[in-house]
Amino acid sequence: MLKIACILIASIAEALAVSSTVGLHADYLAACNSTSRCQKQGMYCWEGVCQCPPNKAPIMLRGELRCREIVQIKRISTIEDHPWVISNASCLSSEKAVAKSSCRHSPCYSGILVDLLRSADEDGKFLDNCTITKVSSVGRFKSGAWTNNSIMDHLAGNKTDLGLAIFNEPTLLPHVRAAIHFESIFVGNYENKTALGIAVPKSFDKERAYELGDRLHQVQESGRAGEIFDKYFLQDGLTVWKKEKQLTTFKPRRVVYWL
Structure with a gap:
């Protein structure tokens, strides 16, 4: 039997948490409106929160949250x-x-x-x-x-x-x-x-x-x-x-x- 060391995995929950930042720079899932813009590149304000555009989804890449195109597995x-x-x-x-x-x-x-x-x-x-x-x-x-x-x-x-x-x-x-x-x-x-x-x-x-x-x-x-x-x-x-x-x-x- 292979002996594999137990490694604790860090959570990305904090990276995905709703930010309280408002105004000109709003984080992912933070509240936004027509006068504010989303801080994360590639995200936009939709239904009152900053999120990824249609056909894209959030993903962590090298410690940063980004919107990536959804690749369908058929x-x-x-x-x-x-x-x-x-x-x-x-x-x-x-x-x-x-x-x-x-x-x-x-x-x-x-x-x-x-x-x-x-x-x-x-x-x-x-x-x-x-x-x-x-x-x-x-x-x-x-x-x-x-x-x-x-x-x-x-x-x-x-x-x-x-x-x-x-x-x-x-x-x-x-x-x-x-x-x-x-x-x-x-x-x-x-x-x-x-x-x-x-x-x-x-x-x-x-x-x-x-x-x-x-x-x-x-x-x-x-x-x-x-x-x-x-x-x-x-x-x-x-x-x-x-x-x-x-x-x-x-x-x-x-x-x-x-x-």
């Missing part, structure tokens, strides 16, 4: 790997009218990666009209091709916008690196050659990949990621984590993030 490919991604077979096979393939609303999927993505979506709103597809495996590279209907098959073939599965960046093989951008490190300890995160296809615009990574890092910095990890790895009593269904062996005591 397609997600995933594979069951407790506790990272958990699928509910009964839900997926049910005839009831549920949003089975909705990235944002489906009750059929849960787990650390799903919860992290949905938590980031609360701020960025990037899962509009997004569908999630469960595939057969992560995939193996043989005779110049990836296993059909696998995570890597979808990533390399530009059949998805996001591979929602755990990748360990220090151990990625050359043919994996040739097909993906490795983004959004969730937990890691380079002394143990561990840096776990998700992947987007090489065809996916780098700026869009960075924007998604920034939003997921914001979830980490706010402390919400630690709560999600605790929910699946550390909660008392019965747990939704089934060891026999976990493909990866990594088991942290708490989320780790490099500040």
